[in-house]
Amino acid sequence: MIAHLSPNSSDPIKRTMLDFLGMKSLEELYSDVPEEILLKSPPEIGKRNDHIEIESLIESKLSKKVKLIFTGGGMVDHYIPPLVDELASRQEFYTSYTPYQPEFSQGVLQALFEYQSLMAELLGMDVVNASLYDFGSALGEAGRFSIRVTKRKEIVIASNVHPERKLVLRTYLDPVDAEIVEAPMDDVRGTVDLEGLENLIDDSVAMVYIELPNFYGILEERAEDIVNIAHSKGALAVIGIDPILAAIIRPPGDL
Known part of the structure; x- marks a missing residue:
């Protein structure tokens, strides 16, 4: 059996430390601990397993999961390739902030260019910005942008x-x-009430915003109709989308 080395765990070293403290045993050292919470013997935690065995055991347990996740709120159960962790740890991707000295930041600039190019292709857009902070700030910038444009x-x-x-x-x-x-929601379907939305849109509206999926984890199946309603009144249509979803449905740029 493999025994892991713990510092100062050998009996001679323990004896030296106890003598220095003026104690005869470890039990005396821990005598202040109530008797009822002390373990009388090591806990039964099973045999040691290596990394491969542990990973295989976890995968076998997870494969038996029969309950689906309907958490919503942006917490979506999806697969993240191991390559993502490797790339995210690289210096080129380590910060989301735009470099201000391009002569010293060619790697970062190249990474941002590749990111923008792939996101534009995925989302069906001509251009994609790469210096916004997060989802919420991107929405805020879209709102201010639409006000300036319209x-x-x-x-x-x-x-x-x-x-x-x-x-x-x-x-x-x-x-x-x-x-x-706020446009009303269909309480049965969990999606935007198109009739209620249409009643809100007039010549004073700068932007109409929806999310795919929405807060409840539901897909707005009539997203194209919502976009058309916005455009019919001269408003901009903005969609907040999970990029993974854009790989299996029509991207926002095509609506």
């Missing part, structure tokens, strides 16, 4: 949007006195 001051968002992103959006829009209006 010269309008009203933003319509689906009521099933993540509540934290609503707060971030409000933080971005309050300084420009923009109004946020």
